[in-house]
Amino acid sequence: MPNLPKLSLYIHIPWCMKKCPYCDFNSFVSKTQIPEQNYIRHVLNDLSNDISLASERKIDSIFIGGGTPSLFSEKSIQLLLNGVRARIHVSPFAEITIEANPGTVEINRFSGYQASGVNRISIGIQSFNQKSLRHIGRTYDASDAIRAIMLANTLGLNSFNLDLMHGLPHQTKKEALRDLQVAITLNVPHISWYQLTIEPNTLFSRCRPLLPNEDDLWDIFQKGHQLLHASGYEQYEISSYARQGHYCTHNLNYWRFGDYLGIGCGAHGKITQLNGSIIRTEKTKHPRKFMSGCYLHKLSEVCDYDKPFEFFMNRFRLLEPIPKNEYRSYTGLLEHSIRVPLDILITKGYLMETNNFWQTTQKGRLFLNSMLEVFLSK
Structure with a gap:
């Protein structure tokens, strides 16, 4: 039997309030009420179909991503996580993360997530600068972002993450570094700090914005890295910085070539089998087709060459x-x-x-x- 790596679970919730011009994730703007419970029923069916691939291993981390998962009610997230636990063994020490948009952060909702077992939140701030937020199409303002972080600090979570981008349209070096300084001042334990890239099939790829030049981008990175290091953050991954004890368990498993089941619209999975083969799964992208019961889009084996x-x-x-x-x-x-x-x-x-x-x-x-x-x- 091979030395099987740890197993994680990724759950994709595809709906957003608005499609951002830089986003190439599998996300959709719903023109009607989001069918939360119907979607969760199909996601759990999807998990049931994949369980045989897991070789009776336990789940060490769960990440609910999107889209904007925090559009779902606390009742729906409880239904989801209870359904997961009923189908597969989840470690009592599992890190369970949900992604959130600052505009959807509410104390009752987040306390409800926490009661369901969520112990880590990843907040997609991107910037604290109102001009920058407008340029990248975000629907909240800087005060929402700060309020979301202050709330996360009061919840008693194991940890929480802040997504910040630099190299934004018309962004100055001073503005980019100020975003980092605000996050540090607010005592954020984990910061994902990455440069905006223009991806194919996005609005920015069709209408390219004015971005900082290469010299300025390099200067921002060097000074930002120094600022984070001087403030007690350890860089443990290319774009991830954390205080001691706050590394993201789920992402570490990805980067250590661990295994993960991927369920929900467009989710990807990678699972090592008992015979040593590595299977990759890709799920149906569109919610309508997914909720018709057509979950699996592609299953393939990773060849030795790759x-x-x-x-x-x-x-x-x-x-x-x-x-x-x-x-x-x-x-x-x-x-x-x-x-x-x-x-x-x-x-x-x-x-x-x-x-x-x-x-x-x-x-x-x-x-x-x-x-x-x-x-x-x-």
């Missing part, structure tokens, strides 16, 4: 050392299968190697795409 790329695509995101034994355990491949690309990366100064670990260098973290390309070369 495993090195997929393993390191995740592991290179983390700053921690990569245990060599996990490569063999999680891919079923021997180290000699990647000796040539590893030697290339070491020679270029992108990667360090010991008897037991690999680890990206500071130089390597600046060239992650180049590092990954060597695993695709024939």
Whole structure:
């Protein structure tokens, strides 16, 4: 039997109040009342269909993402999580996160989520600057954002996260760094701080906004990184900073090439089987088709050729050392299968190697795409 990695559960809720111009996630604006309980019934059916893939393992973390899951009532989230627990074993110590939009944050609703077992909230602030919020199409204002954080601080959660973006349209260096300073002052335990990228099939890809130049973006990153470090935050992933004890368990499992069931519209899953094969699932994207009972869009097996790329695509995101034994355990491949690309990366100064670990260098973290390309070369 292979050394199976930890198992997480991702649940996708696809509805939003408004489609943001930079967003390429699977999300929809509902023109009628959202069919919360009907959707949850189908999501739980979807989970029931996938349970056989999990090999009787317990769930170590749950992440409810979207879309805007906090549009759902506390009663609906309770129904969802109770249904999950009735179908699969969830660790009593599981991290359970729900994503929230500041405009939907209410004390009664969030207390209700907490009573259902939610112990971590991820709040999509993006910016505290009213001008920046307007440029990226957000529907709340800066005061909503601050109120949401103050509320999260009072709930007694295990942790909470704040999503912040930099490199926004017409954003100055001073404005970008002030966003970080506000978050630090508000005592946010975990900050996901990432640069806006223009993705295909978004409004911004069709009508490209004026963005800061490359020199300014690099300056923002360097100064922001220094500010976070000086304020007691540890960078443990490319775009994730946290105070001690507040790393995101769910995302760590993704980046460590762990397994996860993905249920709901457009959700993706990756599950290692008892025979060592790795299965990927992709669910039907549109809510109407999904709620007709057509859950599974695609199921495929990861071939040996793709495993090195997929393993390191995740592991290179983390700053921690990569245990060599996990490569063999999680891919079923021997180290000699990647000796040539590893030697290339070491020679270029992108990667360090010991008897037991690999680890990206500071130089390597600046060239992650180049590092990954060597695993695709024939």
